[in-house]
Amino acid sequence: xxxxxxxxxxxxxxxxxxxLDAPGIQRAxxxxxxxxxxxxxxxxxxxxxAIVRGGEPVxxxxxxxxxxxxxxxxxxxxxxxxxxxxxxxxxxxxxxPRPTRMPFSVDKKRVVLVDDVMFTGRTVRAAMDAVxxxxxxxxxxxxxxxxxGHRELPIKVDFVGxxxxxxxxxxxxxxxxxxxxxxxAIV
Amino acid sequence: MRHxxxxxxxxxxxxxRVLDASEAMLEISQREIKRVPTLRGRTVIxxxxxxxxxxxxSFEIAAKRLSADAINVSRQGSSLSKAETLADMxxxxxxxSADVLVVRDSVAGVPHMLAERVRVPVVxxxxxxxxxxxxxxxxAFTLRQSLGSLENRVIAIVGDISHSRVxxxxxxxxxxxxxxxRVAGPPTMMPAGIEALGVKPCFSLEQALAGADVIVMLRIQxxxxxxxxxxxxxxxxxxxxxxxxxxALAKSEAIVLHPGPINRGxxxxxDVADAEPxxxxxxxxxxxxxxxxxxxxxxxxxx
Numbered sequence: 001x002x003x004x005x006x007x008x009x010x011x012x013x014x015x016x017x018x019x020l021d022a023p024g025i026q027r028a029x030x031x032x033x034x035x036x037x038x039x040x041x042x043x044x045x046x047x048x049x050a051i052v053r054g055g056e057p058v059x060x061x062x063x064x065x066x067x068x069x070x071x072x073x074x075x076x077x078x079x080x081x082x083x084x085x086x087x088x089x090x091x092x093x094x095x096x097p098r099p100t101r102m103p104f105s106v107d108k109k110r111v112v113l114v115d116d117v118m119f120t121g122r123t124v125r126a127a128m129d130a131v132x133x134x135x136x137x138x139x140x141x142x143x144x145x146x147x148x149g150h151r152e153l154p155i156k157v158d159f160v161g162x163x164x165x166x167x168x169x170x171x172x173x174x175x176x177x178x179x180x181x182x183x184x185a186i187v
Numbered sequence: 188m189r190h191x192x193x194x195x196x197x198x199x200x201x202x203x204r205v206l207d208a209s210e211a212m213l214e215i216s217q218r219e220i221k222r223v224p225t226l227r228g229r230t231v232i233x234x235x236x237x238x239x240x241x242x243x244x245s246f247e248i249a250a251k252r253l254s255a256d257a258i259n260v261s262r263q264g265s266s267l268s269k270a271e272t273l274a275d276m277x278x279x280x281x282x283x284s285a286d287v288l289v290v291r292d293s294v295a296g297v298p299h300m301l302a303e304r305v306r307v308p309v310v311x312x313x314x315x316x317x318x319x320x321x322x323x324x325x326x327a328f329t330l331r332q333s334l335g336s337l338e339n340r341v342i343a344i345v346g347d348i349s350h351s352r353v354x355x356x357x358x359x360x361x362x363x364x365x366x367x368x369r370v371a372g373p374p375t376m377m378p379a380g381i382e383a384l385g386v387k388p389c390f391s392l393e394q395a396l397a398g399a400d401v402i403v404m405l406r407i408q409x410x411x412x413x414x415x416x417x418x419x420x421x422x423x424x425x426x427x428x429x430x431x432x433x434x435a436l437a438k439s440e441a442i443v444l445h446p447g448p449i450n451r452g453x454x455x456x457x458d459v460a461d462a463e464p465x466x467x468x469x470x471x472x473x474x475x476x477x478x479x480x481x482x483x484x485x486x487x488x489x490x
Contacts, residue, residue, distance in 0.1 A: 080211060083223040083225040083253075084225075089225055092487045094483065094484055097212070097483070100211070101214075133218065134218065
């Protein structure tokens with residue numbers, strides 16, 4: 001489970017309450033992979049699109065499982081949604097955008113958007129706009145490791161690793177420990 | 188960053204922030220639908236009081252790829268011909284709720300003067316012989332693409348150093364990013380005291396190019412050709428023109444930049460401009476991405 005690219009969101013992160021440890025993440029992504037196959041038989045025309053950056057390690061795990069299950073690599077891309085965020089478009093905060101990698105056409109594909117944490121739904125809204133700029137997919141589905149509730153838009157999740165009740169003020173982070181193992185914590 | 192007036196005023200961190208954002212912007216131009224909604228409803232006014240094709244079109248495309256509305260104002264047909272002052276014109280454009288003014292003028296300091304008089308972010312798109320900051324940023328971005336980092340790289344800038352705003356901005360930019368910069372040109376085109384900018388003056392092409400990682404060839408401006416700066420185009424070309432023979436003095440993997448438009452056979456031979464070491468067209472492609480990054484960062488209104 002090497003994820004050298006996942007930068008720590010909390011540099012000194014050992015605090016907070018761990019709600020999903022590495023074996024838990026492994027089980028959750030394995031189950032999501034099976035559910036994706038159930039919904040999309042044979043992974044026909046399937047592609048995974050990770051939302052940069054939290055979605056990338058999750059998509060990597062799901063992709064690896066899917067690859068084993070269908071005996072071939074499922075195409076995967078990474079979408080940076082910074083330039084589509086409604087707070088960037090409206091208010092003008094300026095977070096650093098990162099490059100998007102979409103090495104395939106999404107036309108007529110069944111696109112599974114993958115993120116680490118589902119919260120307000122605004123990220124998925126932005127990601128759908130971004131995907132549609134790359135073509136006209138047959139379907140868009142959403143897979144997340146953790147759904148923490150507090151939706152602000154009418155957006156549903158298709159595949160969830162774990163539902164975790166949170167208060168609005170809490171932060172839920174996917175992070176890499178010093179030994180490289182992933183965990184999800186409430187901080 | 189409130190305005191982009193010159194590289195001289197920028198810190199290394201600010202330069203790198205623009206270059207980092209440009210990476211993401213570059214990908215947008217490679218899409219089939221080359222547009223993101225980020226600056227929807229914003230207005231960018233390009234005030235180009237000196238002629239330009241590449242830079243003006245580049246800024247216009249950059250604004251449009253971010254979904255901003257782009258308006259172009261040129262000297263001809265503007266109210267400047269009715270003797271309105273520049274400052275009044277800029278105040279009027281700002282009063283129409285422009286979100287960014289991009290300004291090019293043949294007089295140094297005009298963008299700075301306007302920045303003090305309007306409440307809108309101002310981007311310097313070239314002011315006289317002073318600075319051309321977005322050119323330096325796109326040059327640095329192009330070099331980063333090819334070389335990874337500019338740290339300790341040897342960069343030779345060749346041509347009319349005295350009158351080149353590209354040279355001045357490049358010098359500030361490259362030295363801030365850790366490169367070793369040499370400048371070369373005929374003595375009449377080398378400003379006295381250029382060492383103060385942290386560069387090494389060279390009076391021959393051979394001296395400048397020996398062991399260089401990068402060669403930046405400046406455009407020799409036709410309007411200066413028959414002046415007193417050098418005797419003839421042929422002589423300039425023979426002593427300071429980049430050819431396959433003189434290119435061989437630099438490192439074997441050296442790359443060549445030119446801000447354009449190129450004078451084929453004058454400062455650069457066609458077989459160099461069109462060959463492998465040249466990054467001239469990449470510079471143009473990258474220019475759009477860098478200007479998108481500048482417009483994106485300046486419209487945020489943060490410090």
